[in-house]
Amino acid sequence: MAFDDIAADPAAHGFNSGFVGKLDQAIAGGTLPSLHGLVILADGKLVLERYVAGEDESWGRPLGRVDFDTGTLHDLRSVSKSIVGLLYGIALKLGAVPAPDASLVVQFPEYPDLARDPQLGKRKVAHVLTMTLGQEWNEDLPYTDPANSEIAMEMAADRYRFILERPVIAEPGTGWTYTGGASALLGRLIEKGSGLSLLDFARQHLFAPLGIDTVQWISGADGTYSAASGLRLRPRDLAKIGYCVLQGGSWDGEQIIPPDWLAEAFTPRVTCFDDIGYGYQWYLRASTDGNGPRRFAMGNGGQRLILIPERKLVIAILCGQYNHPDQWKTPAAIMLEHVLPGLAG
The missing domain is CATH 1.20.58.710 (Methane Monooxygenase Hydroxylase; Chain G, domain 1)
Structure with missing residues (x-):
């Protein structure tokens, strides 16, 4: 199934009643600096979506102050990987x-x-x-x-x-x-192997099947698309990819990503730091709080795509603290001070 983009009540999908108010207070109070976009899906429903105006850039090129909304592309940086x-x-x-x-x-x-x-x-x-x-x-x-x-x-x-x-x-x-x-x-x-550019392959085999029709992939001076950091998507579209993964790679009755590949990709192969493992281009963390294991992608500036399969949760976070030493703090606060505490037992 495809996710329902009509806003649903978070309390009907696993969150406690104070979750939204507390998060909105944090955004209004400036305690989540450089947050640009936040999309949360639960049970395939859009339970929260927020956009905050701020300074942004595209692969290092300043864009000035951007009034983000559902149609605004955002750097994913290393989430591209x-x-x-x-x-x-x-x-x-x-x-x-x-x-x-x-x-x-x-x-x-x-x-x-x-x-x-x-x-x-x-x-x-x-x-x-x-x-x-x-x-x-x-x-x-x-x-x-x-x-x-x-x-x-x-x-x-x-x-x-x-x-x-x-x-x-x-x-x-x-x-x-x-x-x-x-x-x-x-x-x-x-x-x-495909005879297509990376962007054309992605459009044909991933983006178009998911209904993602607005995308940009930045290329280097030699014209090569940057597989490591150049993808730009709308936050909802990033969340779509996450939800497709949660569905075992299927979308609206069509198998998009092979489920056996997902099983291999999410098998820990090596420890990269602390308690975080690495599979095939994805970070993996075992359950430490009763919510089940997490699979996540990270990018410079505070970009995150976080999947919590046992809770049927997808969290897409887009921020603008590129190259900043504290870039991890906003996505960490969203998860540790809001999303996880906001989950009903």
Whole structure:
């Protein structure tokens, strides 16, 4: 089924009666800084939708003050990675991309010199999906710094060679390193196998079936769509994708995302930090509060897509604190001070 976009009573779908009022007070009081959009679905119903005017940008380009509403596109930044992970599963079902256990370097015969390197030959597509390539990559630097690996990739004459030839510093599969280049490789494999651009593939196989007709995917100076951070969607449309995932990949009677891929994608493969695991381009957290495990995507500036399957909840959060050290605080406050406490027992 598709989700019902007619506003429903949160109290009829698992929230206590004070939830909305408390959240609105926080928004009005400025305690959720740089919140731009919030959409919450419960049981497939739209139980809360809020938009707050504020300063925004598009992939680093200032947009000034934006009066957000249901039709306004917003940067997803690295939430793009998780959507690319879903697209890879769709492409795999279509036979357009290699399976996770396939050799990575074999997929890039245009670089025969790299194929001769025995160290690089150890890497598989699974190591791309899980960001466990064991290579040098540093995105801890600000994204305004050309030494940041994602920025260096964008500036490289050949982004895929740049990614593939990063020095090997660990055995593949033994540790997680946040790597935008991994998502770029997935996007390239989708394009190579399907014969479509990443955006056209997404439109044909994910966006159009979900009724998502307004989308932008930012490309770099070389014209390549940024699989790591370039997708822009409306908040409701981001929530649609989340709800499709909650429905086992189905939408309005049509199977969009293969359910077996979702099961694989949401299997923890590696610990990335604290109690958070990582699957295939998605973050995973076990249940710690009685609400069941969470699956989520995160992006620079406070972008979040959070799924709580046991509660049939989808939370899409869009914020504007790009590159800010406290960018995590607004989405954390929405979840820890409002959504989770607002759930009825």
